[in-house]
Amino acid sequence: MSTSRRPVAPEIFQQPVMLDGQTLRIEACWLGPAAAVQDPQQPLIVFLHEGLGSLSQWRDFPARLCEALEMPGLVFSRPGYGHSTPRTEPWPQDYLQRQARGLLPACFAALGLADRPLLLFGHSDGASLALLYAAHAPAHVQGLVAMAPHLFVEPVTLLGLQAARTAYEQGESLRKALARHHADTDSAFYGWNDAWLRPGFEAWNIESLLRGRLPCPVLAVQGVHDEYGSLRQIEAIAELHDDTRLVALPDCGHSPHKDQPERLIAGVRDWLPGRA
Template identity: 55%
Template sequence: MSIQFVEIPWRERTVRIEHEFLSPAQRVEAGAPLIVFLHEGLGSRSMWRDFPQRLCDAVGAPGLVYSRPGYGRSTPRAADEHWGLDFMHRQADEVLPALLDALDVPRPVWLFGHSDGGSIALLHAAHQPQRVAGAVVLAPHIRVEAFGLASIRAARVAYETTELRSRLSRHHDDVDSAFWGWNDIWLHPDFPTWNIEAELPAIACPLLAVQGLDDPYGTLEQIRGIARARPSTTRAPTELLELPACGHDPQRDQPDALIAAVQAFMARHR
C-alpha cells in the first residue's frame, strides 16, 4: 500500500501522521498480529528502508510504519514547541494510542522499536499491557549514560559541520525540527535524571531486547537492566540478544541475524 496520512489531535492541535501499511509477500498466517514499527530519535518511515517489509515477509505478519510528529513527512514541531523530559512518555501514552485508534487497528499488536522508539515501545507495553501482544526493542534506552551523551554531543557537531544535515534532509520535510527536537532534549541539563526502570515490571508480554556490542549510544547495561527490572516468566519471557560487529542500528548492521532471531522469538511466543 502507498504512503498515506491521517490526522490526530495532539498537544491542543491537529497533527498529520505519515504512515504505510505493509503486507507480507505470502499469505498472512492465521492469528498474526500487526507489527508496529517505532523509529529512532532521528528516524522516520523512510529511514527504515526495506527492513520492515523484509521482517513482515519472514514472520508472515502485516506491518505499520509511521513517522512521529516532528519527523519525516509528518507535521513538524511548532516554532515555539520544545519537548520536555517526558517526550517519550507522551509518544507512548498519547500519540501511539491516538494513531492506532484513528487507523482502526485491532489490538493487541506487536511493537518493534529502535532506540528512542524502543523506549517508547517499552513504555506503551508497560502502561497499556492489554494492548500489546509482544515487543522487540533494538538499542533501547532505559536510563541515560554519560557514554551515550558524548555521542549525542558529537552528533550536534556533525550536524553543524558535516553533510549529516544534508543526508537527513532526504528523509524529513523539516530536518531542523527532527534534529533539534531530539538533540536539544537529550542534551538538556536535567535529562541525565531520566530513567524508566521502575516502569518496566508492568510489561506483561514476551519481550526481546537487542543490543549491538559496538553501539556508541548505549552499553549492554541498557538491555541487561531490562532483564533485571523485568525478570522472565513462562508467560511473559524476557530474552536478550547481544550482537557482535554491530553498532546502534542492528537492522542495518546485522539484518539477517536480527530477522532470524525475531522470527524464532515470534514463532515461540505468538
C-alpha cells in the first residue's frame, strides 16, 4: 500500500471587511506553515489577481511560488470577484486608484497585516493595483512583482477588451469558464470590461502616480505575445523607477503564470530581494 499523501488543499475562509460603512465578504486563504503565516516579522507574499481573476483562477501557482521561495502567502478575491461580495454598482474609471487607497488597507487591517512586511505579486489589473498600493503605502512593501501590468491604455488593450465582450455576449465558452470561478459572472465581467471600454478611459494613465514614489525593488514581467499590452508597459516602469528588473518571456501571452510558470518562478527566485 502506498504511504504517499496528497498535498492538503489550503482552507478557504470568508473574512469580513469594513469599507465606507459597508461590510464586505472577502474569500481568502493562507499558504504555508501556520508558524510562518502567523509570524508578524516574516514577509508575506500577497497575490493580487487580474481583472477577470479570483482566488481559484490562480490554480496552484501561488502555492508553488511560496514553496519555491520558502515564504508564506495570502490569496484572496477582491469584491466583485470569486465568492467575495458581488459588485453592486459600476466600477468608476479610477477604481484601481480607489482600491489602492481604500480597499487594500481595509483588507490588510482586517487580516491583521497592517504592520506586516509584504511582497506583492500582481497580475494585470492586480499588477497595476500593486504598484499603486506600494506608492500609497511605501513603508509596507518590501518588494513587488508586476506581471503584465497596465500603466496606460494602448490600442491593443482596447481591442482585447472588445474581443472579450464579443466572446462573453455572443458565445458560451468564456461565460462558462468564468462561472467555474465566480458566483456572479456578470459582476466580474462587466465591472472590469465596462470601466475600460467607457468613453474617456483611453486617457487613463498612472505613470505620474508612480514616478519617484515606488519604495522597493520591482520585477516587471510580461509575455512577448501579451494580447492586452505591449512591452512598453514594463519598459515604462523601468523608466520611472531605477530599481526595476525587466523580464520579457518568449512564447508567452497575458498570463505568464500559466504559459511559463517554471521560468517565472525561477525569475522571481533569482530577483527576490535579499536572495540574489
